[in-house]
């Protein structure tokens with residue numbers, strides 16, 4: 001295979017990569033998107049729940065091609081199985097659609113291609129190439145053949161399993177407490193409620209939660225995330241999930257038709273996500289919301305900013321670390337405060353006993369919250385269980 | 397030379413679901429996923445066993 005040359009090279013055609021490619025192309029750059037899989041979006045590694053408030057911001061038009069159901073709200077289950085119902089308004093749009101993730105990823109890639117991006121499948125980046133300290137593209141392999149790609153700006157959007165960030169010298173390593181191991185079954189013949197995305201908390205799922213996201217009547221994604229620092233042996237994600245399912249007749253009677261796994265980062269935001277000639281985005285840059293484990297929205301939002309900066313650097317001839325401070329500033333202005341806030345909330349939640357969870361959910365029964373914020377929740381809890389809020393003094 | 401523990405990944409489709417959790421946690425970048433094949437750089441691997449924990453289905457064994 002001949003060597004290739006482009007303005008902007010995007011590695012990885014997940015949501016973050018396709019978004020970055022689309023907006024770089026729309027901003028006038030020559031863009032190449034490479035993806036090591038043979039089919040974009042497949043196999044799916046996702047619970048497929050997304051909120052919807054951010055879609056217009058990144059130019060995504062909701063389509064029946066990839067929406068399974070539109071949910072009205074979420075239900076948070078305490079360990080005693082009492083639940084807190086949160087509708088879309090007071091959930092701050094944390095829920096919205098359950099999507100067909102492979103269709104969603106393909107739609108985004110089509111958008112990128114229609115904006116002028118060239119796409120190469122079965123093409124993996126295998127190393128970073130540097131000249132005078134600056135990143136100038138990658139070494140790649142396509143169907144077994146090695147070749148070089150020259151790029152003015154390289155964007156790393158290679159997801160949770162990212163290697164490119166580390167090759168570029170950015171600190172993407174995760175501590176055990178910064179990562180969840182996830183497993184999910186798609187189950188049919190279950191009693192799910194298509195109006196809600198459900199979340200189950202507590203010791204049944206150490207440092208994470210069990211989710212039930214409805215895909216249709218009788219069909220749901222039932223999954224679990226467990227924090228690595230809280231588990232000891234092998235295959236614990238599966239054990240905890242199987243255990244949970246066996247105790248819930250609405251699901252234990254179901255049949256598993258698909259199995260999905262993966263890692264999710266639950267860390268505080270990374271300090272540096274760019275260097276000379278290089279930008280990192282999406283899961284690769286650990287942009288997942290550490291409380292919800294959702295990363296599609298943040299990947300798309302930062303992806304757009306990333307693509308626009310890459311194109312600007314090409315136009316101005318300034319693909320430098322200094323210029324990319326603008327990228328750091330802009331994506332952080334949009335996402336960092338919430339990432340931090342939710343990281344703190346997650347750290348706290350992970351330390352709570354089942355008893356405290358039960359009290360928090362109980363205290364919120366029938367209470368109308370204007371907006372679902374940690375602060376508002378705690379104020380409501382304080383009215384009923386003042387002793388519980390002592391545990392949260394730092395949030396009040 | 398100290399001999400390293402044996403590393404075995406059950407990636408023939410029996411256990412491994414090719415989800416990439418082990419790739420993302422490896423602090424030394426020595427695990428690689430290529431669609432339905434996982435490979436370890438055995439020379440780089442220090443047998444820290446983080447991937448063993450991260451694997452949701454228990455497909456990696458070291459010992």
Ligand SMILES: Cc1cc2nc3c(=O)[nH]c(=O)nc-3n(C[C@H](O)[C@H](O)[C@H](O)COP(=O)(O)OP(=O)(O)OC[C@H]3O[C@@H](n4cnc5c(N)ncnc54)[C@H](O)[C@@H]3O)c2cc1C
Nearest residue numbers: 012014015016036047048049125159262282283294295296
């Ligand atoms: C079990 C599970 C459930 C989840 N549920 C949800 C959910 O309900 N809602 C939500 O918002 N988020 C969820 N997430 C997180 C969400 O899946 C990610 O945040 C999202 O996929 C991130 O998008 P991305 O574009 O950064 O990376 P990815 O979607 O991971 O895309 C990265 C792409 O890069 C490719 N790639 C990797 N290395 C290379 C290479 N060297 N060369 C070329 N290509 C490469 C990969 O093949 C992949 O296609 C879940 C994650 C897991 C594991």
